[in-house]
Amino acid sequence: MYVCVCNAVTEGQVRQAINEGALTTYQVRQKLDAERVCGSCDDCLEDYLAEAFVFASHGLRTATVK
Ligand code: FES
Known part of the structure; x- marks a missing residue:
């Protein structure tokens, strides 16, 4: 799905x-x-x-969708 x-x-x-470490929309776009x-x-x-911050706060990673 296109975002x-x-x-x-x-x-x-x-x-x-x-x-891979992007923390902001700017960093996502840069990557x-x-x-x-x-x-x-x-x-x-x-x-x-x-969503990723919530998952990370519980020691989880979000799923990577291919
Ligand atoms: S949909 Fe237009 S900049 Fe992302």
Whole structure:
């Protein structure tokens, strides 16, 4: 599933970037070499980051979707 249509970025790529250490939407975009174009994906990226923080606070990692 595409999370960022402007850059053809998938959910799996976002989750991988977060699992590799991205802590902000800016860092996710940096890791994926994806510029902020329309910004429609901002809320979705923040939701994935928030989910990862909750999982990490419980000692878990989010699943990587291929
Ligand atoms: S959908 Fe991500 S910048 Fe447009």
